[in-house]
Every structure is written in C-alpha cells, then in structure tokens.
Amino acid sequence: MSNESSGPNDQQYMEQDRILRVSDFKSFIYLFRFVKPFFHIYLAALLLLGVSSLTMMYSARVLGELVEDVLVAGIKTHAWSLVTMILFLESLAILSAWMGRRLMASGGSSSILDIRRAIFAHIHQLPISYYDRQPEGRTVTRMTHDIEGIEQFFSLSLGRILGASIIFVSSIAAMLITNWSIGLWVILSILPAVGMNLATKGRIRTINRDMSRFNSACNSKLSEYLGGLPLIRSFGLERWSTEKYQGNLNQHLTSVLRANSFYSWSRPLTNFLTYLPLLLLFFLGGKGILVGTFTIGPFVAFLRYCERFAHPIALLTREIHVIQQAFTSAERVTTFLSEQQEDDTLGPNGKLTTRLNGQVTFNNLSMGYNDQTPVLKGVSFKIGAGEKIGIVGRTGSGKTTTVALLSRLYPFQLGDILFDQTPIAQFKREALRDQIGMVSQEVVIFHGTLQENLLCGLHLKEGDLFQACQTSGLGRVMKEKELEFESEILEGGANLSAGQKQLVALTRVLIRQPAILVLDEATANIDPYYEGIIQDAVLRVMEGRTCLIIAHRLNTLNICDRIFVFSHGELVESGTTDELTKLDGYFSKLCALGL
Template identity: 30%
Template sequence: MISTKNNMKTENKLKSIKRLLLLTLPYKKKIFLSIICVLLVNSAELLKPYILKVSIDDFLVGRKVQTGFHSITSMGILYFIVVALGGFFSISEANLINSAAQSIMKNLRGSVFKTIQLLPLSYLDKTSSGSLITRATNDVEALSEMYTDVIISLFQDIFLLIGIIYAMLSLNIKLSLVSFSVIPVMFILIFSLKTKIKRNFKRMKSLIGKINGFMAESLSGMKLIQIFTAEKEKRIEFKALNNEYFNATLFQVRLNSILRPASNIFQNLSIALLLWYSVDKIANHTLQIGVLYAFTSYIRQFFDPISDLADNYTTIQSALVSADRIFELLDKKNILENLDAGIPIKKLNGTVEFKNVWFSYDNKNFILKDLNFKIDKGETAAFVGETGAGKTTIISLISGFYKVQKGEILIDGININSIRPSDLRKNVAVVLQDVFLFSGNIKDNITLNDKISDTLINSAIESSMAKNFIEKMPRKLDEPVMERGKTFSAGQKQLLSFARAIAHDPSIFVLDEATANIDTHTEKLIQKAIENITRDKTTFIIAHRLSTIRNADKILVIKNGELSEIGTHDELMKKGGYYKTLVEEGKN
C-alpha cells in the first residue's frame, strides 16, 4: 500500500515536471541559446584551473624556457580572455533565461486568472479566496524562481560536474577517487532531508493561503471590526496564524541551514584528505604541485555546484508543490463555465417560466421545491417571504449561476441550460444590495470597459437618477473611484449600479434588495429609477419595503422554498393569507 502511494507521488511529480518543461516550448530558441552560453561558461570555468596548472608546473616550478605562445605572459593573457568571455556569456545566459521565464510566468498568471474567472459559483462558494490569491501570486512566483534560478543553473551545474569529473580523472585517477570519497555520505544527508522539506513546504503554502484570506477578509470588513471594536480579537486570530506560519518557516530555515554548511564541511574534508594523500607524493616528486593546485581548484568548483544543487533542491520542492497547486486549479476544466457553448441569442424577449423546479446547493437539502410560475415579457414580478425562503436563490438561477437538480427554467420557451451563457448574462442585469465598485472612475464602473456609446451612458445615468450627483463631481464621469467605492455613499453606489444595469440594455432586470440601507431621499430616486427601468422590461424584485413591491404585476409569496401564493397586492390582501400576515407583521 505504501509502495503504491509512493509510486503515485513519483508519477505525479514526474507529470508536474513534464508540464513545467512543456511550458518552455514556445521559448525554445532563447532557452537553446542560453544552454549554449552555459556550455561556454562551463568551458571557461574548466579551463581556468588548467591554465594555472600549466603556469605553475611549467614556469613557476619547472622553470621551462618561455618561447612565443608558451610563456607566462601568454598564459596570463589567455586567463584574462577566458575570464572575460566567461563573464560575457554568463550575462547573456542570465538575460536570455530571465526573458523566457518572465514570459512563461506572464502567460501562466493569465491562465490562472482566466480559470478563476470561469469557475462556477458553486465552487467559489466552498473555496477560500486566500487560497486562490496564493495560487495566482505566491505559487506563480515560486515557479518564476525555479525557471530563472534553477533550471539553467541545474543544467549548468550538472554539466560542470561532468566536466570537472572528466578533467580530474584525466589528470590523476587516484587523486580523483580520494577527492570523491566523501560524496556518498553527503548525498545520504541531503536525501534524508527531502521528505521533511517537501512536507513542510506544503504546510507553508496552506498557511500563507489562510493568511492571505484572513487579510482580504479583514480589509473588506475593517469598518465592521472598528464599529464593534473587535480589533483585539482579530489581532489574536492573526497572531495565531502568524505564529503557525513563523514556526513552519523557521523549521524550513533550519533544514536549509544544514545543507550549505554541510557542503562546505565536506568540501574542506575532501581537500584535507587530498593534501594528506598528496604530501608524500610531492616530497618524492611523483606528483606535481600544479596538479595538486588544479585538484584543489576543481574540488572547490565541484562542491559549489553540489551546494547549489542542495539549495536548488529546496527551491525545486517548493516549486513542485506550487506547480501541483496551480495545475490542480488549471485542471478543473470539467467544471469551468464555457461562456460560448449553447444556442447564440443576441436579444431575449424576457418571458421566464419555472417548471417543477427543485434546487439544492449540496444535493441533499432542497432550497426550492417543485416551483412553478410564469412571468411574461414586460411584467414586473416581486418575490416576498421570510429570510431563507429561497428568494435570492431564484434570482441566481435566472442568471444561470447554478443548475437545477429537477425541472427546468425556460426563457422565451428555451431551456436556460441551452442558451449560451455569455448571451444569457448580457440579457440579465442584476442590481444587488451590496454594490461592488471597482477601482478606476465612474465611467469605467458603468461600462465595465464594454464598448458603450457616450449617448447611451448619458441616457443611463439620467434614467437611473444618478446624473444629479455625478454632475456635482469635480471630474464628472472621470471622477476617481477608490477600492470598493469607499468614497461614495451607499445611495450613490446604488444609483451607479442602476446606471450600470441600464447602460447594458438587458431584457431582464433583477433587483435584489436594491432599496435596502438607503435614506428616504435616495429611496425616492431609486423608486423613480425602477419606474424608468421596468418600462417594457421583464423585472424581478426582491424587497422588504412594501412601497417597492406593491405596484408589481405579480407578487410571488415564497414559503419554505415553495410557492405559497401569487397575485397582485390587492388580490393577496383580500385573500387574507400568508402575504397579508407578512405585511401586517411589517416584514415586507
């Protein structure tokens, strides 16, 4: 069983590595050129000790005659040229690989954001925003570090090690074996730490996701925190999360701190063994000093890549954990919304019918039960009922955010699941109680960057009754909007949301508690805006205020997910049923 799990982990790791490498294919020319540069840099690194070995044995110790190219001066010039070329190709390699890596990250970040946009609400309802933010930021950054600092470095280190081993064996096989004698012990140490390192990286990624989520939630709810003086409690919550992440990070630092010092210890141990073995050989002139010097240089060069591999191992483990998390998100293609799938309908008439509709968020507890009603084009329908009766759920279903378990929802006689989602949502405009404004300006928040003419925008702000307060702004439609519209009142934001809905010219308007949390003056403006909106448009209204719903063509009374009553205000009051009870109790 354990063997099977390990095989699956290894298989998943290899798949992740393969997918990471496939991302480099569009930039194979740059990567190929960077590999050529790496080989040239390695060649320069391998030549430097050999040039010094020749200089020592032939001219400093051997006192050979210097003629032409074979001179100490020529060796010095050659050494300088090799160093200069090595530096030039090293810079070129860094620029090439970084350019390719940043392009890969840009595309990957775009893919993650696009995937998040297409995730259904049913998935987003159950997923922490912090987790998604972490994948789009921290996890992508971890991959960026791997591409820029690890892949080419790994390639460079491996080829440098091969070159050093070849050079050492060519110079002296016995000295090579003495030098390499400590390596098996070092690799045992490195790989004994790998399981702990990877497990801890997973824990760190999870914790940073929780911290991001907590920060985002706290910033969004800061006003509420301050109102209820809950700063201390939130600090305690954050401190617990922060301490947990601190401990995980500290443990990681301790693991990493073992690797490079251990490499330095083994490097010095190898040099010590080499000197111990060579002292007699030099004394009886069976070993040249230049060869020994070259070997000590090669050992230092050899253990530098070993140290890099140890450091890169932790980076690779972090990147593979991040890759798994990113690919897990990108692989949710089977649940992503395809906005272009279905029957293309540019303009809907707006007749909406629910036929035997049953709906549950968890496939167990039904919120809506056998719901049946029909709202014709141009009619205004109001939904009333106690909190939790299912009113907002009905609105979400009309927008196509969820799919029903039983029955069907028809618009113009067509099943809503058959209509292309992009066309459906262009024809359904929703005005919510909690208005969301994006950073930018007023115009951008009305158009949402769609191509809407200035004439239509001006008509929308006039019909929504937003023109008066916009005209008083110093920069009119270009007035800056801060994050979530913090500098606007609740009423102003609500009027802007009406303008946004009107500007997109939908066939169906949905007003979900759009008159809540506003003052009397703004309510009158919104009532006028609703009158302007509902002309010749199918309109669905959820509201607790009687003034908002009493003029509706149909009032649908929802009780425990079922349609209890339907009719006009007067008809339902005369009937003396559940609706009248709600009105008299002041719940609507």
C-alpha cells in the same frame, strides 16, 4: 450563497489533500508547458552555459600546464602565452555564464508572466461555487506568494542550477580523463553530501508546505478583516480581531521557527560533507606526488576541477530551500489551475446568442449546493415577456438562488429553465448574462473614473452615456454634486453614498439594455432623498422589460403584476396582491410580519 457546511479549516485541509495528490514532478511538468513558447531562449541560455563550463575546464588544464612547465620544469618561453590564454578563457567563461543566466532570467520572467495570465484567466473561468467555499485571501495568495516562489526559481535559481549542473558533469569528465583512479575516489566522496540533500528533501518539502499553508491562512484572515473593517471599528472589535489574527500569525511563526531550526544544523552539515572531495584530493594527490605517481601540474588542474565539482553540491545546499519552495508553490498553483471550470460544473457552453424576448419558465426545478441539502424543490412557474414579478419569502427560502439560476451561475440537478421556450443550456452563457441585468443591495464599485465604472469596458458614445444617466437619475445627482465622468471613484465607492452607488449600478445595467432585470430591493437602507430618485429611476428602467424583484418591504409589491411566495425552497403561493390577500395564507403571514 453556498450552504455547504464545511468550515474554513475543513476547506483548508481538503485543499491540502488535493495538493498532496498532485505533488512531486507532476506539478512542475504541468507548469513547464509555459516554457515551450520560449524554448529557443532557454536553449540559447543552455548553450552559453555549456560554453562557460567547457572554457572553465580548459582554463584549469592550461593552469596545470603553466605550473608544470614554468614552476616545476622552469620553461618560461611560453609563460605569457599561457597566462594570456587563462585570462581569455576565464573572461569568456564569465561572459558566457552572465549572458546565459541573463537569457535564462528573461525566459523565466516571460514564463512567469504567462503563468500569471493563465491564473487570472482561470479566475474568470471558475464557477461561482468555488468562490462561495474558498476564502478570497487564498486566491490572492496564488497570485502573489505562490507565483513569487516559482518566479524566484525560474528567474534566478534555474540559471544557477543548470549552469552548475553542466559544470558538475564537465568536471567529472575532466577528472576521469586526467587521472581516473583519483577522479573516481573524489567522485565517490561526494555521495554523502548528495545523500544528505536527498534525505532532507522530504522534510524541507513538508516545512515549505506548512509555511505556505499558514501564510495562505494569514492572507485569508487579513482579507476577511479588511472587508469587515467598518463593522470591527463600529463595534469596537479591534482586540477580538487582533487576537484571532494573532492565532494565525503564531501558527505561521511556529512553522518559520521550525524551518530555521532545521536549517541551522542541516546546512552546515551538508556544507561540511561537500568539502570531503577536496580533503580526499589533498590526501591522495599529496601521496601521489610524494611517491612520484602524480605531478604538481596535474594536481593543480585537478584542484580546480575538484573545486568546480564541489560547487554545484554546495549551491544545491543553498538553493534547496528555493527549489523546494518552488515545488511547493508549483503544487499549489497546479492545484488551483486544475480546479473544475464552469464547463465542468455547468456542462458545455451553449451557442445561441439571440436576443431574449423576456419569457422565463421554470419546469419542476430542484437544486442544491451539495448532495445533502436541497435549496429549491420542484419549483415551477412561467413569466411572460415584460411581466413584473415580486419574490417574497423568509431568509433562506430560495429567493436569491432562484434569480442566480437565471444567469446560469449554478448547476441544478432536476428540471429545466427555459427562455422563450428554449432550454437555458442552449444559450451561450456570456450572451445570456449580458441580457440579464442584476442590481443588488451590495453594489460593486471599482477604483477608477465614474465613466469606467459605468461602462466597464463597453464602448458608448458620450451622448448615449449622458442620456442613460439622465434616464437613471444619475445625471441629476452628477449635476448637484458636481460629479463628472472623469471624476475619480475610490475603491468600493468609498467617496460615494449608498444612494449614489445604487444609481451607478442602475445606470450600469441600463447601458447594457438587458431583456430581463433582477432587483434585490434597490432602495433598502437608502436615505429618503435618494430613495425617491431611485424609485423613479427603477420605474423608468423597468419599462418594457421582464422584471424580478426580491421584495423586503410591502410597498415594493405595488408595482408588481404578480407575486411569488417562497418557503423552504418551494413556491408555495403565486398571484396578484389581491388574490394572495384573499387567500389568507403564507403571504398574509409574511405581510403581518412586515415581510
């Protein structure tokens, strides 16, 4: 519906700019609010990982004592007790680490579930204008690919990284206590590996951003082509669509190959630098043993400390891709969750939930989807309760925008809309929309049963539902086609005809008993059999309701009390069919063209 001129590529880069503005730790700090409800789980996991780290360090010390006393000094009186102690400590360390990571994964899964819920709730709170300018596939990517990137970090990597970090700190303390001079040199020797990780962090972030961006573009294009598959098949556009999609795939493939090329040299180099502390330990420790300033027992313990000291850096090298992918995904999810909601674009939600009588007034209303292009210009009219209004005009004249504003789907810049002499802003949006029934040519049908598609969450007695179907004409079709309320309806109503879909839409609206009914030529492109049924159903549904009918055919106007004629966003004529015909103005020109 939006008339914005920015194309998909422009929107893609606009979104990328917004992502860059919320980068680094701000995005992850924002997402860590989903950790708070499960803080006790994370705390318990950290304590268990701490226990695992301490027992590892103490096990290394006992191993040093075993080597020093038994192998060097030949004292074997307490050898078995030391061996038993080592086995116990190592088992305790493994068990504690397993329990800690399990708890961390549990907390991570719970946090991810809350993030998914927050994103889904946010989808319902975004204004319609957001979906006008954003491809459907991009939103799907937020719910799938980006969430999976964060989930992998929370559920798997976070536990490993925190556990390794605790071991890293513990091993530093253990080495400095055992021999501060050798320990200091060993600690300093890890700096090249740390520097390498820090130096490549930005490049990895850029690589992951590119892969995520092109993956999102692929999903958007795929979603677009799946939606247009009937057109592609009927026009023989398979080769054209494949070539277009292949272009997106090539961009994504290029970004993946660029990432693999970068990792092919950066990871081996970082792994080599990670083992510098061990090489330095063998040199300094061996020299100390030769000159008598260092003994075998402490050297063995130091060797275990050093292995565990280097392990977190090696782990970081392996996990940095996951970490950076998580940061990239967090940036994109944060960007999505920070999108303006309806309250931001439409203003505060009203409080009135009163039943509408059906009187509608437009007071000098002007509206545009952007600041440059006005869609409606100073439109004013008044519709009485129960009045039937036909709306006609060429494509782009403002018909659809006018009826969309009734449900407060878009903001307007000037003027006001009143229901029963009350400004639209004072009504609660949900209550207002519940009283405005809209039936368009494009009927939305969900996968599920017929009853689920009719009720959409409402609770209605089966007798009342049956009566609504009889009134709308759907009951007649159900009997002829042997459809039942529990009959399965495929996605998009693939097993229903166009006429059957329209009857479902009419029944769905009738069940809600709206005060105002909006019809967008419900019988357009319908076969003659269903056209008659739908026309009769429309007349019954319209009884006692204010109706606005967007007409594309002349015979539709016969049931209207008045006709509004739109041209270039302005209401240029209004009156009965006879009045407008006598006027011989723009309406007559439209009639000559068949509307």
